[in-house]
Amino acid sequence: MSNYAKAKGTPIEKIIKGQMQAELSGAGMYFALARAAKAQNLDDVADVFKKLANEHIAQASFYAEFCGRYPFEKEELWQFVKGLSKAEYCGEKAILELSDKVKKAGFTEAAEVLKTFAAQHKHHAEVTSELVEKYASDNVKQNTKKRYVCGICGFEYEGDMDSEPDDYTCPICGMPKSVFKQK
Numbered sequence: 535m536s537n538y539a540k541a542k543g544t545p546i547e548k549i550i551k552g553q554m555q556a557e558l559s560g561a562g563m564y565f566a567l568a569r570a571a572k573a574q575n576l577d578d579v580a581d582v583f584k585k586l587a588n589e590h591i592a593q594a595s596f597y598a599e600f601c602g603r604y605p606f607e608k609e610e611l612w613q614f615v616k617g618l619s620k621a622e623y624c625g626e627k628a629i630l631e632l633s634d635k636v637k638k639a640g641f642t643e644a645a646e647v648l649k650t651f652a653a654q655h656k657h658h659a660e661v662t663s664e665l666v667e668k669y670a671s672d673n674v675k676q677n678t679k680k681r682y683v684c685g686i687c688g689f690e691y692e693g694d695m696d697s698e699p700d701d702y703t704c705p706i707c708g709m710p711k712s713v714f715k716q717k
């Protein structure tokens with residue numbers, strides 16, 4: 535049975551969202567520890583940390599579902615992925631800019647790593663866009679609805695944003711409704 539959005543609008547919503555963030559932070563920490571272990575040639579330890587990190591991510595995804603953080607139904611899911619693809623392209627651009635800044639600060643090697651991250655964002659954008667093309671309904675693929683762009687991450691919202699509650703936040707970067715501009 536799905537727990538989708540069961541906590542939404544209830545007194546426990548806030549605490550569930552907080553727990554989701556805590557698990558995501560925990561996952562980041564364990565992945566970082568895995569890098570540290572790998573640097574010490576402790577590959578078996580790195581594998582253990584990665585496993586723990588993945589468990590934290592799985593837990594975070596449960597909380598995300600429980601508080602209805604992301605869409606669940608077919609039509610809404612593909613509408614969301616379509617907007618997400620745009621955000622991934624923006625992510626590529628943002629990380630390339632960051633790479634330049636890092637390079638100017640004198641960290642050439644790190645700047646090169648960031649370039650590979652930017653390429654990953656581009657790949658994510660392409661993959662998600664291909665999935666929309668393959669699985670989304672014509673209704674989702676058409677650009678007939680009103681469109682709003684998040685000024686922070688580039689996520690594109692399609693539909694009537696006025697119908698969203700005042701406390702609506704960007705599902706990608708978490709910024710408030712006020713950062714969205716109509717396209």
Ligand SMILES: [Fe+2]
Pocket residue numbers: 684685686687688689704705706707708709
């Ligand atoms: Fe955003």
